[in-house]
Amino acid sequence: xxxxxxxxxVYSSSQAKGGHISQTLPKDNExxxxxxxxxxxxxIEEMRPKMVNVSLLGKIESVDLDSTSLVLRDRTGxxxxxxxPQIFMTNxxxxxxxxxxxxxxxxxxxxxxxxxxxxxxGTSVIDLNVAKGFLxxxxxxxxxxxxxxxxxx
Numbered sequence: 001x002x003x004x005x006x007x008x009x010v011y012s013s014s015q016a017k018g019g020h021i022s023q024t025l026p027k028d029n030e031x032x033x034x035x036x037x038x039x040x041x042x043x044i045e046e047m048r049p050k051m052v053n054v055s056l057l058g059k060i061e062s063v064d065l066d067s068t069s070l071v072l073r074d075r076t077g078x079x080x081x082x083x084x085p086q087i088f089m090t091n092x093x094x095x096x097x098x099x100x101x102x103x104x105x106x107x108x109x110x111x112x113x114x115x116x117x118x119x120x121x122g123t124s125v126i127d128l129n130v131a132k133g134f135l136x137x138x139x140x141x142x143x144x145x146x147x148x149x150x151x152x153x
Contacts (some may be wrong), residue, residue, distance in 0.1 A: 028052070032105070045076035047113060050120070051106040056081070057128075063093045072101070084118040091125045098128040 026034045032092040036053035058072040068088035071080050103122040117123030
């Protein structure tokens with residue numbers, strides 16, 4: 001992606017106490033806004049077409065194996081996320097699991113928004129249900145050096 005200009009975007013946010021948050025984001029030649037360095041959590045209701053490097057945190061509402069898609073919900077709404085088969089099949093997507101999806105892109109119109117993720121875009125998945133169990137692991141109860149920590153993996 002070659003960045004050619006900057007565009008200031010202003011969102012009305014349900015999170016913001018002041019009602020509006022503005023942040024300057026880079027825009028590429030195709031007019032996509034790059035959310036790689038967006039400083040707060042993007043909510044589903046704030047998603048618009050032509051966004052790249054979007055991260056979404058939400059709960060899985062449903063999974064469709066045939067179309068390799070899932071419906072993700074946060075407190076502001078829900079959206080269908082289309083994933084490439086390689087990402088979809090290497091993750092354990094189940095209803096009611098909480099996940100963080102990173103490096104997604106959006107296209108289409110506001111009423112027909114398409115959210116997608118692929119290996120080319122660098123999409124990654126973190127299953128927060130697994131992370132909770134990971135943090136309960138006895139080895140993390142006391143501070144340890146990074147050398148010892150890295151040897152665990």
